[in-house]
Amino acid sequence: MRQVASKWKKYEVLNKHSGVSVHLPATIKFTENGLKEMLSRFSFVVAKPIVGAGGLGVVKIESNGKGKYHLHHHTTYRENLSWRTLIREINRIRRGRAYMIQQGIRLSRVNGRNVDYRVKLVKQGKHWRVTAVVARLSRPKLFVTNLSRGGTMMKGGLALRRTFPRYARAKKATMIGVARTCTHLLEKQFPGLQALGYDFGIDRKGDVWLFEVNTRPQ
Numbered sequence: 001m002r003q004v005a006s007k008w009k010k011y012e013v014l015n016k017h018s019g020v021s022v023h024l025p026a027t028i029k030f031t032e033n034g035l036k037e038m039l040s041r042f043s044f045v046v047a048k049p050i051v052g053a054g055g056l057g058v059v060k061i062e063s064n065g066k067g068k069y070h071l072h073h074h075t076t077y078r079e080n081l082s083w084r085t086l087i088r089e090i091n092r093i094r095r096g097r098a099y100m101i102q103q104g105i106r107l108s109r110v111n112g113r114n115v116d117y118r119v120k121l122v123k124q125g126k127h128w129r130v131t132a133v134v135a136r137l138s139r140p141k142l143f144v145t146n147l148s149r150g151g152t153m154m155k156g157g158l159a160l161r162r163t164f165p166r167y168a169r170a171k172k173a174t175m176i177g178v179a180r181t182c183t184h185l186l187e188k189q190f191p192g193l194q195a196l197g198y199d200f201g202i203d204r205k206g207d208v209w210l211f212e213v214n215t216r217p218q
Helices: 007-015 032-041 083-094 156-163 168-189
Strands: 027-029 044-049 059-063 069-073 076-081 099-103 113-124 127-137 152-155 195-202 208-214
Touching: 007 027, 007 099, 007 168, 007 208, 027 032, 032 044, 032 059, 032 083, 032 099, 059 083, 069 083, 076 083, 113 156, 113 168, 127 156, 127 168, 152 156, 156 168, 168 195, 168 208
Parallel strands: none
Antiparallel strands: 027 099, 044 059, 044 099, 059 069, 069 076, 113 127, 113 195, 127 152, 195 208
């Protein structure tokens, strides 16, 4: 079973497709100048390892607009950091690893907890089949939803009805449609894939976003 560890390589493939790219948050490789530019464009950003899983090392970064910054890493929340302190903290978390920076998306919520969706496709013979659409709710006070970080699972349809009752079916269809298009693109670029897990989020306006693709989905 083929695996593609680099989130950046997968992002590059998908971002070339006009129908998929509209669902991708703005993403760049981590540099100090790049972080500053992204924070000038978006209310918050998420920095994550290019190779990594389970939400480990993921950092949420916000600017207060007055030259100070807030950093949220796992259960640690630090406020009003100077730019130099912020960079020092991020570099401590990175430990020399390559990172990417992604536009922050304010996710829809269930019971005050962020919710995102995992759409899983598995290749059976010559055909890809959707085997799961599940929602993941973040642990209270955390922003990541990963089950390994204390998130909890909910049926995808139930979470969609709780957040967008009138449009639940349409949102599910959009996620599955995007996932199928991405599967075609990724299989063409990386032959031998057998299973793909797509991590989607829906913002509070109802827009569907694809955060990343896992070639070894749980």
